[in-house]
Amino acid sequence: MGFYDEIEIEDMVWDEAKGVFHYPCPCGDRFEITRKQLANGEDIATCPSCSLIIRVIFDMLDFEDEEDDEEEEASGEEAEESSEDDSADEKFEDAVENLNVDLTNRLVVTQA
Ligand SMILES: [Zn+2]
Numbered sequence: 001m002g003f004y005d006e007i008e009i010e011d012m013v014w015d016e017a018k019g020v021f022h023y024p025c026p027c028g029d030r031f032e033i034t035r036k037q038l039a040n041g042e043d044i045a046t047c048p049s050c051s052l053i054i055r056v057i058f059d060m061l062d063f064e065d066e067e068d069d070e071e072e073e074a075s076g077e078e079a080e081e082s083s084e085d086d087s088a089d090e091k092f093e094d095a096v097e098n099l100n101v102d103l104t105n106r107l108v109v110t111q112a
Contacts (some may be wrong), residue, residue: 007031007045009038009058038063057063086104 004026012021012033022030022045029049033042033056043056060094 003055004052011076
């Protein structure tokens with residue numbers, strides 16, 4: 001795959017409104033890559049007006065962290081799920097305790 005150029009992420013411009021990094025393309029438009037793409041490990045910024053592409057040089061770990069923060073805010077489900085896991089363990093332990101109590105009671109009843 002031939003890249004028009006390799007650009008460091010620091011040299012690209014962050015467009016907060018669109019959620020993309022962009023860099024001027026020689027055709028007059030601009031290369032774009034979303035932060036989500038970066039978080040997914042994609043490093044190819046494309047120009048919507050021509051066929052040129054550039055390779056973005058960046059540290060994927062930087063964007064993984066930011067993406068995690070966004071997802072927690074967006075869905076809020078992942079955070080809940082992880083806390084549910086904790087309480088699920090507790091519930092399971094409670095259930096086991098109750099089960100033991102049930103068994104003990106039944107045994108007592110059966111024996112009596
Ligand atoms: Zn272009």
